[in-house]
Amino acid sequence: MPLIPIESIDDPRIEIYRNLRWTNRTRDLGMMVAESLRVARRLVESDCETVTLLISDRKVDKFSGWLPPEVPVYVIEHDQATQLVGFDFHSGVLACGLRPPSPSLTELVDPDVAVQTLVACPRISDAENLGVIIRLANAFGVDGLIVGRGTADPFSRRTLRVSTGSALELPIRQSQDLEADLSSLQAEYEFEIAAAVIDERSIPISAVQRPRRLILVLGNETHGIDDSLEAICDHRWTIPMTDRVESINVAAAAGIFFHKFHEQSTSLEQQNNNVLDNSPST
Incomplete structure (x- = not known):
C-alpha cells in the first residue's frame, strides 16, 4: 500500500x-x-x-x-x-x-433466465432521485437499468453516494436512443413495456400481473413520460392515492413497483422451476 x-x-x-x-x-x-x-x-x-x-x-x-x-x-x-x-x-x-462500459442490449438480456426486469429512465434529472432508484433496483432484484440522454449521470459522485455504490453492481446502459432500444427489446426479446403514470384510468398496481419479461418506464419528475415513448408501451400502470397530493416522488413510486415485481418474480420463477421439474426426461 x-x-x-x-x-x-x-x-x-x-x-x-x-x-x-x-x-x-x-x-x-x-x-x-x-x-x-x-x-x-x-x-x-x-x-x-x-x-x-x-x-x-x-x-x-x-x-x-x-x-x-x-x-x-x-x-x-x-x-x-x-x-x-x-x-x-x-x-x-x-x-x-x-467507469464501467455501457452494456449492449444483448448483454442486458439473459436468454437462460425466464423472468427478467429492466427499468428505463428517460429523463430522471435529479441525481439523488436516480441514486435512490438504483439502490432500490439493486435491492429488489432488477436486472438492469437503461438511462436516456436526459437523465442525470448514474456515476456522478452524488448518484454513487446515494445509491451506496449499487451503481457499481447493477448493469446500466447509457442509451443514445432510448425509444429505439426499448423497441428492439420489445421486438427481438419479447419484453413488454409498462409506463408508470399518474392516471386514474390506468390499471392500479393492486391489479397488475407482471409479464415474464418486463421493462418499467419511469417518467421525469415534473413532466412524466413523453407521448412518443408512452405510445410504444404495452401497459399503463398507476399507484392510486388520496387527493391530498397530486403525486409522490418518482423514487418512492419506483420502490413500490419494484417490491411488487420482486414478489411476483419469485412466484413466476417457482412456477417455471415446477414446469421444468415435471417435464418428461428424454
Whole structure:
C-alpha cells in the first residue's frame, strides 16, 4: 500500500478531486469519484478499476486494513482536503475509478433466465432521485437499468453516494436512443413495456400481473413520460392515492413497483422451476 503524502492542493496528481461539489468533470474523462467509506470500499471490491484514493491524515490508521496494495493512496491534511474538494471532508476518503462500459442490449438480456426486469429512465434529472432508484433496483432484484440522454449521470459522485455504490453492481446502459432500444427489446426479446403514470384510468398496481419479461418506464419528475415513448408501451400502470397530493416522488413510486415485481418474480420463477421439474426426461 503506497502511502503518498500530499503537500499542496495544487499537486496535479489529485486534480480529479478538485471542486467536486460544483463540477462533474469525471463524466468526460471516463472516470468516477466515490465518496464515503462504504462506497469507496465497494469501488475497490468491484470489477471496476480503482485508479487512486485520497484519504485524510486523520483516517490513515482507521483505513489501513482495507486499502489495496496496488493502488496509489494520497494522504492529505484534513483541512486542505476540505479546501480541495469543496465540502466538509468528514468521511475522510474518496476513491477515483474507471467507469464501467455501457452494456449492449444483448448483454442486458439473459436468454437462460425466464423472468427478467429492466427499468428505463428517460429523463430522471435529479441525481439523488436516480441514486435512490438504483439502490432500490439493486435491492429488489432488477436486472438492469437503461438511462436516456436526459437523465442525470448514474456515476456522478452524488448518484454513487446515494445509491451506496449499487451503481457499481447493477448493469446500466447509457442509451443514445432510448425509444429505439426499448423497441428492439420489445421486438427481438419479447419484453413488454409498462409506463408508470399518474392516471386514474390506468390499471392500479393492486391489479397488475407482471409479464415474464418486463421493462418499467419511469417518467421525469415534473413532466412524466413523453407521448412518443408512452405510445410504444404495452401497459399503463398507476399507484392510486388520496387527493391530498397530486403525486409522490418518482423514487418512492419506483420502490413500490419494484417490491411488487420482486414478489411476483419469485412466484413466476417457482412456477417455471415446477414446469421444468415435471417435464418428461428424454
